[in-house]
Amino acid sequence: MKTLISSMVASLLLVTSWASANAVDNEEFVSNGGLSSLRGQSELNDTKQAEQLKKQVKDDKVIDRNYVHQPPLIPHQIRDYQVDLKSNKCLSCHGWKFAGQIGATKISPTHFETADGLTLSDVAPRRYFCLQCHVPQADAPPLIANDFKAVDALDAANSSR
Amino acid sequence: MSDNNKTGLIARLWQLFSKPAKIATGAVLGMGFIGGILFWGGFNWGMEATNTEAFCSGCHAPIVEEIQSTIHYSNRSGVRAICSDCHVPHQWTDKIVRKVQASKELVMHFIGTIDTPEKFEARRKHLAEREWHRLKENDSLECRNCHDFQFMDFTEQGKRAVTMHSTSLASGDKTCIDCHKGIAHALPDMSGVEGW
Numbered sequence: 281m282k283t284l285i286s287s288m289v290a291s292l293l294l295v296t297s298w299a300s301a302n303a304v305d306n307e308e309f310v311s312n313g314g315l316s317s318l319r320g321q322s323e324l325n326d327t328k329q330a331e332q333l334k335k336q337v338k339d340d341k342v343i344d345r346n347y348v349h350q351p352p353l354i355p356h357q358i359r360d361y362q363v364d365l366k367s368n369k370c371l372s373c374h375g376w377k378f379a380g381q382i383g384a385t386k387i388s389p390t391h392f393e394t395a396d397g398l399t400l401s402d403v404a405p406r407r408y409f410c411l412q413c414h415v416p417q418a419d420a421p422p423l424i425a426n427d428f429k430a431v432d433a434l435d436a437a438n439s440s441r
Numbered sequence: 442m443s444d445n446n447k448t449g450l451i452a453r454l455w456q457l458f459s460k461p462a463k464i465a466t467g468a469v470l471g472m473g474f475i476g477g478i479l480f481w482g483g484f485n486w487g488m489e490a491t492n493t494e495a496f497c498s499g500c501h502a503p504i505v506e507e508i509q510s511t512i513h514y515s516n517r518s519g520v521r522a523i524c525s526d527c528h529v530p531h532q533w534t535d536k537i538v539r540k541v542q543a544s545k546e547l548v549m550h551f552i553g554t555i556d557t558p559e560k561f562e563a564r565r566k567h568l569a570e571r572e573w574h575r576l577k578e579n580d581s582l583e584c585r586n587c588h589d590f591q592f593m594d595f596t597e598q599g600k601r602a603v604t605m606h607s608t609s610l611a612s613g614d615k616t617c618i619d620c621h622k623g624i625a626h627a628l629p630d631m632s633g634v635e636g637w
Contacts, residue, residue: 339599356601360511362623367631369623378636383604 318423334418342385343417344436346428351413352385358416363409370410371403497524503558507627527583527625528572566629573618581617588617 310324322328340355361369373384380386391407392400407413432438498505501524508514513522555561555568576583590610595603609615619636622628631637 339601356599360623362628365630367623367628367637372637 334420337417337419340417344430345434346430347434354414354416356416358411363411368403368408368410375403493525494523500555503561504626508625511625513625522587522625526587562629569622569626569629573622576618577616584617584621 312322312324315321319328319331336357336359337355338357343353343355345352358370363370371387372378373382374387376386378384387403387407389399391403393407394400394404395406429435494505505524513527553560555564590606593606595607598606605620609620610617622631622634622636
């Protein structure tokens with residue numbers, strides 16, 4: 281009987297001490313040293329509420345370019361558009377064979393050029409994986425304000441002049 | 442007395458079966474009716490049981506995995522298309538035809554045409570072509586079971602969709618599967634396929 285009671289007391293103590301040790305862990309403040317990221321300041325041990333997922337722009341006008349060799353942004357959604365060794369969905373609209381009929385922009389001749397300046401008869405391997413350079417858009421405010429201004433020749437906002 | 446009863450019973454039974462009395466006709470019809478219900482129900486039940494995704498995944502595990510990122514598995518409205526919506530027509534006649542053809546799949550399973558990922562990859566284009574052909578022949582019947590061109594609101598669709606739907610589709614020049622290959626699965630090697 282005595283041993284039973286003492287073992288019960290012992291296990292009770294063990295549990296409470298474990299619980300309080302844990303509580304201390306939770307309250308302990310892990311400072312990140314005042315570092316603040318683009319998403320605001322957050323301590324290492326608290327989990328910030330995740331941002332809401334952004335919706336992709338479904339279909340929009342062509343987006344103005346800011347500099348001459350900029351890969352244009354994709355103005356439409358690309359859900360499940362497969363681009364791999366077996367097939368390339370983008371080329372089924374943007375390839376020269378189809379672009380006219382579909383009303384999509386043709387890929388430019390640079391897409392046929394290799395690194396050594398050779399022009400191939402089909403898309404060059406370095407331009408095959410379109411999403412390396414072209415990206416779809418979401419309606420999200422930029423994390424840092426950007427005051428880049430296009431040169432006058434490209435500045436559509438100033439086109440009235 | 443008891444003898445009399447016996448002959449009476451036999452005689453009555455004889456009468457019952459030799460001349461079709463009303464009750465006999467009724468019984469035969471009734472049995473036929475109940476049998477019919479059981480047969481129809483059992484048949485229908487068998488059909489439904491073999492139409493579930495779990496059933497298909499028995500032999501098409503890679504496909505069932507792939508489909509999860511696609512629009513017919515997860516979308517904003519939560520309405521889904523399952524395998525049998527696209528692959529087994531909803532009409533009775535077509536349904537039966539498809540089932541009979543599917544018995545061939547059973548045979549092929551035991552021969553083992555797609556039982557490893559490598560074999561499936563090698564045969565995938567051939568299988569896809571069969572499906573494209575079927576959908577081309579029936580004017581994408583399965584797609585149209587859910588997507589009725591009559592009720593497509595072009596103001597709600599994207600610009601690219603409207604351009605194509607209001608021209609080639611509206612005129613009957615093209616059918617859904619001409620433009621929407623790979624809508625539910627990863628595509629096989631598309632070299633040589635029209636439109637790619």
